[in-house]
Amino acid sequence: MCPFALNAQNLKNMEFHNQKITDILLSIAEVSDISIIPDETIEGTASFYFSDGDVENSLSIFLDTYNLHSKKENGTYRISKIKSSVDNESGLVSLKADEIKIEHLIKNLSSLIKKTILYDTLPALSLSVDIENLPPEKVLEICIRKLPDFQLE
Secondary structure, eight states: OOOOOOSSOEEOOEEEEEEEHHHHHHHHHHHHTOEEEEOTTOOSEEEEEEOSEEHHHHHHHHHHHTTOEEEEETTEEEEESEEEEEOTTTOOEEEEEEEEEHHHHHHHHHHHHTOOOOOOOOOOOEEEEEEEEEOHHHHHHHHHTTOTTOOOO
């Protein structure tokens, strides 16, 4: 579900054909007067028809359709292909992503746990993960499992 809390703003009919997803998001931000920042994981093109209606619902459907996630930070909506969270008490991490470059997963994890993770140049491997409540070290082990030449130190 999209966590947008807008004052019943309406969106006019908008149609996009094979447009960059970032361009679509920025167009929605401009016409609805909200701040949307797509992160580096947002790639590719999309086709979508936004019908007359409330921005929250339309954007939620768009994000769900293209496996995108949003997080509100200081009034700005950050859009990513990675949904991540950390339990501050236990330090356990949850991470969900579909077909994401391993480098993006590691950068996201590093930012999430507020610790620097150093790594060698990684191959352009994309992964899908659905991890719930694991320690960061275990998450890293899962992420590099398909890379036999890499190990966690």
